[in-house]
Structures are given as structure tokens and as C-alpha cells.
Amino acid sequence: MDGSVYVLGVGSIGTFLSCELSSLPNFEDKVVLLLRNKDRLKQFRENGSYLTLERILDNKQELIRHKVKATCPSEVNVDALDNLIVTAKTTETEAAIRDYLPMLNKHSNVLFVHNGFGVIEALIKTVWKNPYTRPNLYQGVTSHSVSSKESFWYYHTCFGVLKIAKVPRIDEGQSVPNTVEPCAMVQGLLEAKMTNGSYLEYVDLLIFQCQKFMVNSCMNSTTAIMNCVNYELSNITEVKSLFHSIIIECVDVLFKSNNLLAKSEKAREILSVPKLLNLILYLGFVENAKNSTSMRIDTLQKRETEIDSLNGWIVKLAEELDYEATVNKTITLLVKARTKVNQRRL
Numbered sequence: 001m002d003g004s005v006y007v008l009g010v011g012s013i014g015t016f017l018s019c020e021l022s023s024l025p026n027f028e029d030k031v032v033l034l035l036r037n038k039d040r041l042k043q044f045r046e047n048g049s050y051l052t053l054e055r056i057l058d059n060k061q062e063l064i065r066h067k068v069k070a071t072c073p074s075e076v077n078v079d080a081l082d083n084l085i086v087t088a089k090t091t092e093t094e095a096a097i098r099d100y101l102p103m104l105n106k107h108s109n110v111l112f113v114h115n116g117f118g119v120i121e122a123l124i125k126t127v128w129k130n131p132y133t134r135p136n137l138y139q140g141v142t143s144h145s146v147s148s149k150e151s152f153w154y155y156h157t158c159f160g161v162l163k164i165a166k167v168p169r170i171d172e173g174q175s176v177p178n179t180v181e182p183c184a185m186v187q188g189l190l191e192a193k194m195t196n197g198s199y200l201e202y203v204d205l206l207i208f209q210c211q212k213f214m215v216n217s218c219m220n221s222t223t224a225i226m227n228c229v230n231y232e233l234s235n236i237t238e239v240k241s242l243f244h245s246i247i248i249e250c251v252d253v254l255f256k257s258n259n260l261l262a263k264s265e266k267a268r269e270i271l272s273v274p275k276l277l278n279l280i281l282y283l284g285f286v287e288n289a290k291n292s293t294s295m296r297i298d299t300l301q302k303r304e305t306e307i308d309s310l311n312g313w314i315v316k317l318a319e320e321l322d323y324e325a326t327v328n329k330t331i332t333l334l335v336k337a338r339t340k341v342n343q344r345r346l
């Protein structure tokens with residue numbers, strides 16, 4: 001094991017995490033970018049093989065630049081990937097990771113950092129059915145905001161948190177205590193200067209993931225449908241009522257479909273509808289008031305959205321419970337319709 005950390009999905013979050021790791025002495029030349037294809041690799045190398053993160057926080061500007069190794073599916077020449085960070089969008093991850101599955105074994109450490117649910121769940125149901133041979137899986141959830149300036153140059157504009165936990169290998173109904181030592185890659189991300197990282201017991205990560213899920217399931221979908229900046233939805237009775245309906249249905253479905261949540265008093269206390277609504281109104285209309293959500297930006301740029309990992313995930317879980325999540329289904333259909341309307345526009 002040479003300790004290399006491969007990064008699949010070198011966009012906003014992938015660049016942020018790559019730069020943070022590369023800033024640590026122990027990982028200085030350990031990060032290897034897995035770019036989409038030879039053209040992207042050529043573009044990156046012609047750019048000097050630099051990743052740039054422009055940090056604009058509290059009116060202070062800082063330029064972080066690292067020369068980083070990179071490869072692509074047709075060039076990668078290792079038998080195994082010891083460590084992999086996956087930060088492609090949820091809509092792109094299954095296709096992106098396919099080329100690398102033969103290099104992932106039960107000793108590999110794979111960290112997924114996404115909004116919403118469904119990526120790890122789908123991989124466990126398809127390619128990693130055997131819990132004894134699948135890689136060591138870690139789930140990361142971040143509230144940092146990073147956006148694109150140009151290829152391989154990103155802005156870090158909102159300081160948040162990065163929470164990570166080890167995903168239970170055997171029974172999803174069991175938690176993994178945070179006393180279980182994380183791998184060196186995760187430890188590096190926790191030590192990095194600006195990740196504001198913490199390593200949680202799995203059930204605590206799941207609760208945080210649900211909180212972020214609720215924020216995104218209300219804010220991202222509604223701002224995409226309405227094509228508006230976050231604050232434009234504030235102080236509107238109908239929006240608050242819609243968010244309330246979305247949350248009630250999400251909480252109902254998530255607790256019915258996840259044993260770990262269902263038996264956690266802490267989850268029931270934190271993921272109460274009134275608390276979630278207040279959190280969403282604060283994060284959406286105060287802390288991120290002037291932002292456009294990533295989903296609205298995706299629809300404006302005619303890209304597919306992550307709706308199936310958010311409101312669409314609730315629809316999927318509800319169907320598996322033999323009933324229809326009508327509120328989230330309507331929201332999901334409207335986001336997909338908005339995406340198609342925008343894609344048709346010249």
C-alpha cells in the first residue's frame with residue numbers, strides 16, 4: 001500500500017478535498033486525480049497539472065495552488081486503489097466508479113462525499129453485495145460551499161463542516177462507534193487546516209446527513225422549480241407550508257425505512273418536524289440567503305440535477321414500503337419538468 005489517495009470527481013468538492021490533503025506533509029505527493037478521459041488529462045497537464053482553490057472567506061482572499069498527479073481510466077496502471085475519494089455528482093458516480101471497481105478490494109478505503117442518499121445504497125445492492133469483500137466505506141457530508149471559476153480553479157466561499165463516519169460493513173441497522181480508528185486518508189482530512197472535519201459514530205453522521213437532506217430537499221428543489229435566489233422564497237406563507245409538507249413526508253418515510261433511525265431517541269429528538277423547519281428557514285433564508293442552490297444552477301446550465309438523491313429518494317423508499325410519497329413525487333416531477341424546459345431553450 002503506497003498510501004496514494006485517488007480522487008474521482010475533481011470538481012468543487014473534489015478540488016477542495018484534494019487541496020486540503022495536498023497541504024499536509026504526509027500527503028504532499030500522495031493525491032492522484034482520476035480524470036474523466038485523455039482529453040481532460042491533456043487539458044490538466046497543459047495547465048501545468050495545477051489545482052487551484054481561491055479561498056474567499058470573511059473578506060479575506062487566499063490562493064492555494066498544488067501541483068498534483070493525475071491519470072484517467074485508459075492510463076491508470078495500478079492493481080489496487082488503496083484509498084479513493086468519490087466526489088462526482090450522485091448522477092455521475094455509478095458510471096464514473098465502474099472503471100475502477102476491479103481495483104477496489106476489501107482493504108481499500110472509499111470515502112463518498114455527496115448530498116442526499118442512494119449512491120452507497122445502490123453500490124451495496126449491485127456490485128458490493130458481499131459485505132465481507134466490499135471495501136471499507138466511509139460517508140462524508142459537507143456544508144462547505146465551493147463553486148467553479150474555471151476548469152481546475154474553484155472558489156471556497158462559505159466555511160462549513162465536513163463530517164465523516166465509517167459505514168457499517170455488515171448490518172445497516174447497527175452503528176459503528178467513532179472509537180473505530182478511521183483510515184489514514186480520513187485522518188488526514190480531519191487534520192487538514194480548513195476542512196473543519198469531525199469523525200462521528202455512524203448514527204450521528206446519519207442524523208446530520210438527514211438534516212442536510214431536508215435542507216436540500218426543500219431549498220434546492222423549490223428554488224430550481226421557481227427559478228429564484230434563496231431569499232426570494234422567504235416570508236411566504238405558502239412556501240413555509242410547502243416545506244412543512246415535504247418535511248413531514250420525508251421524516252415519515254426515512255424513519256419507516258431505516259431501523260437505525262427508528263430506534264434512535266436522539267434521531268427522533270433532533271429530526272423533529274418543527275426543528276427541521278426552523279433549520280431550513282435559517283440555513284436557506286438567513287445563512288445562504290443570497291445564494292442560488294446548486295440544483296437551480298444545474299437547471300440553468302441545462303445539466304441533470306441530483307433530484308433522485310433528494311426528493312426522488314423519498315419517492316423510491318416510499319414505493320418500497322408500498323405507498324406513494326405524493327408531495328415529494330410532485331416536487332420531483334416538477335424539478336424534472338423544469339430541467340427539460342430549460343434544456344429545450346436555445
Ligand SMILES: NC(=O)C1=CN([C@@H]2O[C@H](COP(=O)(O)OP(=O)(O)OC[C@H]3O[C@@H](n4cnc5c(N)ncnc54)[C@H](OP(=O)(O)O)[C@@H]3O)[C@@H](O)[C@H]2O)C=CC1
Nearest residue numbers: 009010011012013035036087088089092096114115145146
Ligand atoms: N459544491 C458544493 O459546494 C457542495 C457540493 N455538495 C455535494 O458534493 C457532490 C459533488 O458536488 P460538486 O463537487 O459541486 O460537483 P461538480 O460538478 O463540481 O464536480 C463533479 C466532478 O465529477 C467529475 N466527473 C463526472 N463524471 C466523471 C467520470 N466519469 N470520471 C471522472 N470524473 C467525472 C466531473 O468532471 P468534468 O469536469 O470532466 O465534468 C466534475 O468535475 C454532490 O453530491 C454535491 O451535491 C455538497 C455540499 C456543497
Ligand SMILES: CC(C)(CO)C(=O)C(=O)O
Nearest residue numbers: 219220288291292293294
Ligand atoms: C445550503 C444550500 C441550500 C445553499 O444554497 C446548499 O447546500 C446547496 O445549494 O446545495
